[in-house]
Every structure is written in C-alpha cells, then in structure tokens.
Amino acid sequence: MVCTGFGQALALMAAALDQGGGRSVAMEEYGLTHHLEILDHASFDTPLMGVDDAGARTSDLSDTDAAAVLLTPAHQFPIGVPLSAARRSAALEWARARRAVVIEDDYDGEFRYDARPVGALQSLAPELVAYVGTASKSLAPAVHLAWLAVPPGLLDAVVEAKRLADGFTGVLEQLTLDELIRSGAYDRHVRRSRMRYRRRRDRLVAELAVRSPQVSVTGIAAGLHAVVRLGAGLTASEEEAVCSRAARAGLGIQGLGRFRRRPDPGAAAALVVGYGTPPEHAFAGAVDALCDSLA
Amino acid sequence: MVCTGFGQALALMAAALDQGGGRSVAMEEYGLTHHLEILDHASFDTPLMGVDDAGARTSDLSDTDAAAVLLTPAHQFPIGVPLSAARRSAALEWARARRAVVIEDDYDGEFRYDARPVGALQSLAPELVAYVGTASKSLAPAVHLAWLAVPPGLLDAVVEAKRLADGFTGVLEQLTLDELIRSGAYDRHVRRSRMRYRRRRDRLVAELAVRSPQVSVTGIAAGLHAVVRLGAGLTASEEEAVCSRAARAGLGIQGLGRFRRRPDPGAAAALVVGYGTPPEHAFAGAVDALCDSLA
Numbered sequence: 001m002v003c004t005g006f007g008q009a010l011a012l013m014a015a016a017l018d019q020g021g022g023r024s025v026a027m028e029e030y031g032l033t034h035h036l037e038i039l040d041h042a043s044f045d046t047p048l049m050g051v052d053d054a055g056a057r058t059s060d061l062s063d064t065d066a067a068a069v070l071l072t073p074a075h076q077f078p079i080g081v082p083l084s085a086a087r088r089s090a091a092l093e094w095a096r097a098r099r100a101v102v103i104e105d106d107y108d109g110e111f112r113y114d115a116r117p118v119g120a121l122q123s124l125a126p127e128l129v130a131y132v133g134t135a136s137k138s139l140a141p142a143v144h145l146a147w148l149a150v151p152p153g154l155l156d157a158v159v160e161a162k163r164l165a166d167g168f169t170g171v172l173e174q175l176t177l178d179e180l181i182r183s184g185a186y187d188r189h190v191r192r193s194r195m196r197y198r199r200r201r202d203r204l205v206a207e208l209a210v211r212s213p214q215v216s217v218t219g220i221a222a223g224l225h226a227v228v229r230l231g232a233g234l235t236a237s238e239e240e241a242v243c244s245r246a247a248r249a250g251l252g253i254q255g256l257g258r259f260r261r262r263p264d265p266g267a268a269a270a271l272v273v274g275y276g277t278p279p280e281h282a283f284a285g286a287v288d289a290l291c292d293s294l295a
Numbered sequence: 296m297v298c299t300g301f302g303q304a305l306a307l308m309a310a311a312l313d314q315g316g317g318r319s320v321a322m323e324e325y326g327l328t329h330h331l332e333i334l335d336h337a338s339f340d341t342p343l344m345g346v347d348d349a350g351a352r353t354s355d356l357s358d359t360d361a362a363a364v365l366l367t368p369a370h371q372f373p374i375g376v377p378l379s380a381a382r383r384s385a386a387l388e389w390a391r392a393r394r395a396v397v398i399e400d401d402y403d404g405e406f407r408y409d410a411r412p413v414g415a416l417q418s419l420a421p422e423l424v425a426y427v428g429t430a431s432k433s434l435a436p437a438v439h440l441a442w443l444a445v446p447p448g449l450l451d452a453v454v455e456a457k458r459l460a461d462g463f464t465g466v467l468e469q470l471t472l473d474e475l476i477r478s479g480a481y482d483r484h485v486r487r488s489r490m491r492y493r494r495r496r497d498r499l500v501a502e503l504a505v506r507s508p509q510v511s512v513t514g515i516a517a518g519l520h521a522v523v524r525l526g527a528g529l530t531a532s533e534e535e536a537v538c539s540r541a542a543r544a545g546l547g548i549q550g551l552g553r554f555r556r557r558p559d560p561g562a563a564a565a566l567v568v569g570y571g572t573p574p575e576h577a578f579a580g581a582v583d584a585l586c587d588s589l590a
Contacts, residue, residue: 003461007459041455041459142467165303167436
C-alpha cells in the first residue's frame, strides 16, 4: 500500500494493531523521538530495546508483551550498524512465537557504499514483517511517498485505517514516481545520489581524520548521516556545547543523546552528523565549519 | 491549516476533541456514511439530528452531550437545503452554552446558482466554529487539498494531530494551488465551472419536467447533485430498483436511503443524482438514460 511517509505507515500500523488488541510496540533506543510520539499519540506503550554494535538487542523483547517491534535492520538509526544475522533470526523467532509483527523501517536502504545491502527482513518472513520503504531519502520528504508491504492478516485493517485517515495518497506524486521508475530515471537518480553521498561521506571521514584526530566515525558506510564519537573522555552531557558551537557556524547537528528517551548523561559523547542537506557548493565549507566546532 | 480533504480534517478534529475528553459528535441524518465511519473509527458516539426543509434540526442537539456537531450549513448534504437563520443561531447558542464546537463542512460552497451564497457560520463565531473548505469539488478530489480554520482553543491539538498523522500536506499540490490562486486562474476556473454546472442542473431539471413529470427536484440550485423525489407514492424501499436500472444504463446513482444510518423504508423515495462527473459530450446522454430509468 502506498502512503505518505514512514510516519503515516507507523500510525496506520498502530491503528491496525489496535484493532487486534495490541497496546505495545517495542522500539530501539537510540531512535527517533517522532516515532515514539506517534505511538504515544495512539496510546501505545513503547518498551525500549538497547542498541549495541550488533544492532537492537532483541533479547530485550522477551521482557515485553509487545504486539510489534519497530526495527531499522539495514542501518540502525542513528547508530548506523546493521542488525546481525543472529538477531535478525531472533526477531523473527520472537514474532513467530508471540504472534507479533516486525515493522521494518528501511529508511535509507538505497544508500550503502561499502558492500551489497543486506536483504530486507521482510523477504525472509513476509507473514511476520511489515516492510516500509520511502522516497523521502531517495527523492525528498516533500514528495510524500512511502510504501508498506503488510502481513496478510493485517492488510485489511491497514487499508481501512488509511481510508479513514485520508482516503488515498497524492495521485500526482504517485503518477510522477511511476513515470520516474518506468523511464529508468529513478534508478539513474539513485545511483547518481549514491555516488554523491558516498563522496560526501568519504570527504567527511578524511577531513575529520586530519583535522580532528580525537574523534572517530562509527557505523557502516551507508546512508545520509554519520555518528561522530567525540572521544577524549567527553560524555553525553557535553554534546550540547559542541552542537551550540556548530549552530553558531550555521550547522544543524544533534547530539546522540537527543535520540534517547531515557537520558544517559554518562554515555560517551557523540554527534549525529547528516551530510545530505548542504548544497554541493556549500559542502566543503560545512565540513570545515564542523571541524572548527570540534576544535 | 492545510490538510488533504474533509475526511482528514474530521479525523484531526476528532483527535483534538479526544484530547479534551470529547467522546461524541452529533451528525446530520441524512449524511455521508464515510463521515460516520471516520468518527466510529476514532471511537466517538455519533448522535443523529434529523433534517427537514430548514436543514438540520438543531433542537435535537439538546438531547446529546456531544463535544461537537458536524453541519453542512450552506447546502445540506444530501438534502440540498441551506440551514435556516434561526437554526444557525441555535447551533451557535448550543455550542456556546455547552462549550462545544461546530464543524462546518463547506463542501461545495463555491457553487450556488440562484443567489448569493449565505456566509459561513464560522465568520459569525470563529471561536466556536471549525470551518473546512476543500478543493475536491472546485478542482478534483485527486488534488487532495482542504483547509481548516480552527477555534483557537483547539488549534494546537489539531496541528499536533496532523504532525503525528502524516507530518504535512503535499507540498507540490500546495504550491500549485498557490500559483493558481495568485494568477487568478483558480477564480476564473471556479466561475467557469459554476456556469457549466448551472447549465447541467438546468438541463437536468428541464428534461425531467418534460420526460418524467411524476418526479420533482428539491433543494436549492447549488452544488453538484440534485435530490430527485420519485413521487407516485413510491417509498425508499423501492429506490434500489431504480438505481439498478440506472446502473445497467451505466449511471452511478444512489437512493437517498443510502445516506441514512437508521433505515426508514417508509420515507418517500428519492435519488441523489450527481451531475458533475460525466464529461461534457456525455452529459446529454446521461440525462437521457436517467429519464429512461425513471420511466
């Protein structure tokens, strides 16, 4: 089903789960506050799973009675790691045993630079996984298009929720994307964008290595953001000072702590640095300003 | 606030009323099943007001504990009468006394053919009335644009509900409508459409008078549909047979009974005949087929 973005997909899934008596959706911490708010607004509990180098700690699921879990398997947001094979299996086993659903947020699946992208969880178990892809990263959020592949048991409820939420998704955008895909222009655009973002990421990593050797970039080479660990014993409570310096230089950068619901002021300090936004001519200057802010 | 259609506006209003503890929205009967379903889905009760030649019977409101009432004051849908001055006042008095809200569905306010349109209720009491206008009739439902003027006390909750439903409304459509309005093209289009629809309505009324003298067209000369009373002692239970004959002739027409939740098989038979849909070259043939179906 076509919808307007991941946010609407999540709201529709919540409405469908609610019809089946669901009251709880497990989420990754770190994650997007916006997704928490959508589930709060739908009166869902949102038990949190920790995230480490292998992605979401799926073992945390056994403590919950969640009707679903929201995962970013290809590229955990914002930590930037893929979900390990063992945890992919564990998530599916949990869903199968609990008759629960995995909501797979493939928010930037088009953009992996170092290796072939891992396949979607959904392809392994379409009866357990609701897959959500979006044109928000590949084209623009303003295009307002995403797509949702729902387990058969939830499809009618999701379609009904969509009908009662806004009837249908913008026809002009859908026809335009259809034309872009059929003509091959979408594919060419994604390839071109992948090269451009890869060069940006490479430049960011290289400049930071030279000018800010105390920091390190973590996460796989993918997507539109990097996690920059500040090092030197700094903790999360000190992230905001760096972000304020960056803001004065015109950069919109957030501390990693902003992506937690349970504050952890003692965690190692890090920044979430998006590199997709600046126009091409301004990118070098933006990296320069970031290095200055880190000095 | 801009949203995607009246349906979304109603869903957002329901979310906002729910935040304030509202559990009930009074509705007109006759009315659109779709609106009932939206409120049902949001777990609202929907007490019904009757409709007569002066519009919704606002006296029915005193029996309810509704947090809001949904009205079509300019042109009751589907009956086609405007809400009388006395009932306009009564609706506002009720809302003021009960701290309730009037949701004004101005679904085809652009199209009145016989007189100057009555002003919006909202302009009389913006603190009590949430006004919804839409481009679904003036341009097309696919444009997916409507606008919502909300009493100040509900604005934050409506904006928050929109943010959590789908973030924002299609930017491409909004920019396009903005350009249409600024250039004067929207105004010219509405004037041209008003003349075209008026001619269609006049033709429909004239043809029916000649070929089906047993029927009568009720409601004011406005909008995109007419209510055709079948006369000759026919009751609502016989509407479906006429609609089936019309369907075999390629016409999508509904019996008035379809717009009731509480069936009233003894009511006088009538059809709700939309005249906006056929392309120009097919309109005369459609009227002809309708007259055949009524024979």
